[in-house]
Amino acid sequence: MGLIVQKYGGSSVADAASIKRVAKRITEAKRAGDDVVVVVSAMGDTTDELVDLAHQISPMPPSREMDILLTAGERISMSLLAMAIANLGVEAQSFTGQQAGVITDEAHGRARIIDVKASRIRKALDAGAVAIVAGFQGVTEHTNDVTTLGRGGSDTTAVAIAAAIGANVCEIYTDVDGVFTADPRIVPNARKLDRITYEEMLDMAASGAKVLMLRCVEYARRNNVPIHVRSSFSGHLGTMVTDDPIEGDVPMEQPIISGVAHDRSEAKITVVGVPDVPGTAAQIFEIVAGAEVNIDMIVQNVSAAATGLTDISFTLPAADGQKAMAALHAMQSTVGFASLQYDDTIGKLSLIGAGMRSHPGVSAKLFGALRDASINIEMISTSEIRVSVVTRADQLDDAVRAVHTAFGLDSDEDEAVVYGGTGR
Amino acid sequence: MGLIVQKYGGSSVADAASIKRVAKRITEAKRAGDDVVVVVSAMGDTTDELVDLAHQISPMPPSREMDILLTAGERISMSLLAMAIANLGVEAQSFTGQQAGVITDEAHGRARIIDVKASRIRKALDAGAVAIVAGFQGVTEHTNDVTTLGRGGSDTTAVAIAAAIGANVCEIYTDVDGVFTADPRIVPNARKLDRITYEEMLDMAASGAKVLMLRCVEYARRNNVPIHVRSSFSGHLGTMVTDDPIEGDVPMEQPIISGVAHDRSEAKITVVGVPDVPGTAAQIFEIVAGAEVNIDMIVQNVSAAATGLTDISFTLPAADGQKAMAALHAMQSTVGFASLQYDDTIGKLSLIGAGMRSHPGVSAKLFGALRDASINIEMISTSEIRVSVVTRADQLDDAVRAVHTAFGLDSDEDEAVVYGGTGR
Numbered sequence: 001m002g003l004i005v006q007k008y009g010g011s012s013v014a015d016a017a018s019i020k021r022v023a024k025r026i027t028e029a030k031r032a033g034d035d036v037v038v039v040v041s042a043m044g045d046t047t048d049e050l051v052d053l054a055h056q057i058s059p060m061p062p063s064r065e066m067d068i069l070l071t072a073g074e075r076i077s078m079s080l081l082a083m084a085i086a087n088l089g090v091e092a093q094s095f096t097g098q099q100a101g102v103i104t105d106e107a108h109g110r111a112r113i114i115d116v117k118a119s120r121i122r123k124a125l126d127a128g129a130v131a132i133v134a135g136f137q138g139v140t141e142h143t144n145d146v147t148t149l150g151r152g153g154s155d156t157t158a159v160a161i162a163a164a165i166g167a168n169v170c171e172i173y174t175d176v177d178g179v180f181t182a183d184p185r186i187v188p189n190a191r192k193l194d195r196i197t198y199e200e201m202l203d204m205a206a207s208g209a210k211v212l213m214l215r216c217v218e219y220a221r222r223n224n225v226p227i228h229v230r231s232s233f234s235g236h237l238g239t240m241v242t243d244d245p246i247e248g249d250v251p252m253e254q255p256i257i258s259g260v261a262h263d264r265s266e267a268k269i270t271v272v273g274v275p276d277v278p279g280t281a282a283q284i285f286e287i288v289a290g291a292e293v294n295i296d297m298i299v300q301n302v303s304a305a306a307t308g309l310t311d312i313s314f315t316l317p318a319a320d321g322q323k324a325m326a327a328l329h330a331m332q333s334t335v336g337f338a339s340l341q342y343d344d345t346i347g348k349l350s351l352i353g354a355g356m357r358s359h360p361g362v363s364a365k366l367f368g369a370l371r372d373a374s375i376n377i378e379m380i381s382t383s384e385i386r387v388s389v390v391t392r393a394d395q396l397d398d399a400v401r402a403v404h405t406a407f408g409l410d411s412d413e414d415e416a417v418v419y420g421g422t423g424r
Numbered sequence: 425m426g427l428i429v430q431k432y433g434g435s436s437v438a439d440a441a442s443i444k445r446v447a448k449r450i451t452e453a454k455r456a457g458d459d460v461v462v463v464v465s466a467m468g469d470t471t472d473e474l475v476d477l478a479h480q481i482s483p484m485p486p487s488r489e490m491d492i493l494l495t496a497g498e499r500i501s502m503s504l505l506a507m508a509i510a511n512l513g514v515e516a517q518s519f520t521g522q523q524a525g526v527i528t529d530e531a532h533g534r535a536r537i538i539d540v541k542a543s544r545i546r547k548a549l550d551a552g553a554v555a556i557v558a559g560f561q562g563v564t565e566h567t568n569d570v571t572t573l574g575r576g577g578s579d580t581t582a583v584a585i586a587a588a589i590g591a592n593v594c595e596i597y598t599d600v601d602g603v604f605t606a607d608p609r610i611v612p613n614a615r616k617l618d619r620i621t622y623e624e625m626l627d628m629a630a631s632g633a634k635v636l637m638l639r640c641v642e643y644a645r646r647n648n649v650p651i652h653v654r655s656s657f658s659g660h661l662g663t664m665v666t667d668d669p670i671e672g673d674v675p676m677e678q679p680i681i682s683g684v685a686h687d688r689s690e691a692k693i694t695v696v697g698v699p700d701v702p703g704t705a706a707q708i709f710e711i712v713a714g715a716e717v718n719i720d721m722i723v724q725n726v727s728a729a730a731t732g733l734t735d736i737s738f739t740l741p742a743a744d745g746q747k748a749m750a751a752l753h754a755m756q757s758t759v760g761f762a763s764l765q766y767d768d769t770i771g772k773l774s775l776i777g778a779g780m781r782s783h784p785g786v787s788a789k790l791f792g793a794l795r796d797a798s799i800n801i802e803m804i805s806t807s808e809i810r811v812s813v814v815t816r817a818d819q820l821d822d823a824v825r826a827v828h829t830a831f832g833l834d835s836d837e838d839e840a841v842v843y844g845g846t847g848r
Contacts, residue, residue, distance in 0.1 A: 016477065016480035016481050019481060020481065050500065053440065053500075053504060054503075054504065054507060056440035057440050057443060057444065057504050057507045057508045057511065058507040058508060058510065058511035059511070060511075061507040061510075061511075062506070062507060062510050064517070065503040065504075065506045065507050065510070065516075065517075065518055066503070066507075068499060068502070068503040068506075068518055068520075069499070069500060069503035069504065069507075071499070072496040072497075072499040072500045072503075073496075075492060075493070075495070075496040075499065076474065076477075076493060076496045078492070079478075079489040079490070079492040079493035079496075080477060080478065080481050080489075080493060082486070082489040082492075083478055083481045083482040083485040083486060083489050083490075083493075084481045084482060086482065086485070086486050086489070087481065087482035087483075087484075087485075092489075093488070093489075094489055094492055096492075096570075099568065099569075144523065146520075
């Protein structure tokens with residue numbers, strides 16, 4: 001008998017019929033002999049609708065109140081799911097983040113889990129019940145205030161609870177069959193991966209693959225929680241995220257490359273005519289950091305000897321573009337740069353694989369494939385298990401396909417049953 | 425500087441515009457120097473919509489889960505209201521039933537408040553903030569489970585919090601201007617009462633006046649909390665429910681009659697051919713009580729000497745009619761009655777006034793007025809401050825008008841500004 005955590009996202013519980021379907025799957029797992037804890041998101045677009053409502057009321061809603069508002073969504077989905085399970089003859093109890101003992105820091109809207117006191121969950125399991133837990137929410141330790149975890153919060157809740165109760169696996173149900181070698185909407189013959197390491201998954205997530213959020217994978221890696229990413233619409237096995245060999249694995253050398261990720265959500269800022277003296281780059285990135293903007297890739301041109309000036313380009317989330325530009329403009333005379341350029345028509349391609357560590361020539365093969373496809377590379381960044389390049393946004397799909405083929409990732413079969421895409 | 429509790433119902437916070445209007449009223453009270461605690465219901469039809477959703481999932485949702493589901497409604501309205509107040513420059517903090525310290529027994533769906541530990545509310549007030557509290561909900565003392573209080577729950581929450589913090593007054597905002605001598609939709613020249621005693625208000629509520637629920641008035645009376653029933657749509661003073669004289673009261677003998685209530689929600693069951701032996705009536709009412717049905721009025725006919733049989737009629741909430749009939753049918757042979765009659769086309773008129781205690785002839789005047797209006801009386805019940813009669817449902821409005829006029833309650837002026845009716 002196993003102990004499993006299952007997490008269902010908003011699209012899996014969008015309406016009464018979906019909730020009943022999910023309830024059936026849960027009771028099947030329970031009747032097969034497993035102890036089951038379920039983490040659930042708000043139904044469909046509930047959270048977006050509540051945000052809209054708040055903005056009708058106030059342009060800047062206080063974050064404490066916003067969190068109380070948003071947590072209503074999971075309260076609805078979790079109780080309805082418990083009812084649906086009970087209706088199938090299996091006992092179920094739903095728990096808010098607080099009742100489930102999900103303790104967070106006090107950063108409303110983007111709180112971090114600092115502890116899970118899972119005594120009530122354990123008690124429910126001991127009593128033979130399925131425990132349903134509201135994802136995305138917790139409570140502060142001392143003030144007992146409700147917090148939300150921000151994007152990817154429900155996945156993180158599921159992994160945190162799996163770690164706390166020592167679950168055998170954390171199943172993340174989504175609308176795709178697992179983690180693919182590339183987004184199947186762009187590369188129709190992308191292959192589903194049976195297994196991927198935490199490190200590779202982290203790099204995939206950081207590079208734009210949205211099937212799992214970064215923080216959830218970080219939490220799983222730190223606590224060694226195996227994640228099984230699979231579809232709530234089929235019975236297929238999905239992708240195991242784990243550093244351990246999985247059952248049925250043929251012992252063999254790890255493949256070099258696990259996948260090609262892409263990201264269209266970034267923009268590029270170029271600071272033109274920067275005095276090429278020590279400390280200027282640091283000054284620029286301190287300004288951007290001060291605006292609470294995370295930078296991804298950085299390129300500094302070789303300085304033109306005649307002028308003593310250089311250009312610095314960096315990429316950042318396009319959503320933070322305005323904020324960063326405003327912060328830099330305000331400091332233009334202090335830093336002494338000539339001008340700013342903003343470009344949000346870029347795309348980023350990342351090749352990921354723990355195997356590339358020991359295989360030279362990966363970068364060369366990547367650049368060759370892009371050259372053969374007539375795709376211009378604007379920026380490059382490399383790490384031990386990843387190579388990322390920036391291209392024009394409208395060339396990104398071609399770039400992904402070319403690289404996917406060049407590294408032999410294309411599937412022979414037409415196996416990919418896709419309902420959405422890893423890009424969602 | 426005073427300390428007031430204001431309670432707003434679902435129709436007062438039905439949408440973003442209404443929430444903003446209520447927020448404005450709250451900030452005005454706060455800026456006038458009062459400390460303000462606000463109790464709020466769920467927006468408009470939210471609760472009904474959640475109930476519908478639950479019944480799409482399960483015909484018999486577990487009551488614990490139902491309570492978690494329903495409390496999402498106040499969570500939404502309270503946080504939005506806090507945002508709206510903050511947007512007007514006044515600090516506001518919202519609190520769930522649990523955070524507000526509303527402790528209840530464990531009767532899910534109809535929990536009773538057993539304590540209010542208002543330390544967080546007091547702390548918010550001390551910090552200069554408006555405290556917004558979710559109505560209708562509480563938490564069990566030992567298991568920390570969420571409960572709902574059932575019908576009239578938000579009014580009861582408001583009175584309980586007013587009692588706990590020692591508020592000067594509990595203002596119940598509604599869609600009518602106060603408590604009237606009769607439902608203004610039936611009696612257009614009904615007068616608004618400036619003041620009514622707890623006892624009279626209890627009898628009004630028990631007799632069908634829906635402006636305040638019975639349990640809320642009981643709680644207020646027990647804790648001597650003055651209630652001010654007033655409209656959220658106007659600035660008019662409403663009706664004070666209190667046993668103390670109110671400011672501006674001219675010392676005078678209390679008027680005999682405070683009002684005429686009516687009720688169309690009851691049905692009548694007649695048990696025909698009951699053996700007229702001791703204990704049979706007790707047996708019948710034990711059966712009905714066993715079905716958890718409350719009985720209102722009872723009439724037993726004089727037994728026909730020839731047969732030794734009698735008829736027993738009683739009234740009950742029409743909503744419980746089927747349940748009571750089924751329970752009685754099941755015991756027909758045991759009790760030995762001949763048959764059952766069910767009649768849900770009855771109406772009940774009640775004349776209420778503490779003054780009638782010391783004024784003989786009130787009943788005679790009531791029966792006379794009904795006779796003059798050609799209205800047949802089917803059942804009669806009297807108490808120290810109330811006389812109730814059952815009539816045909818389609819004669820009830822005429823009966824209310826006739827009695828209202830006969831007791832001199834008609835207003836000279838056309839003052840009643842009515843947005844709904846006391847019957848709601």
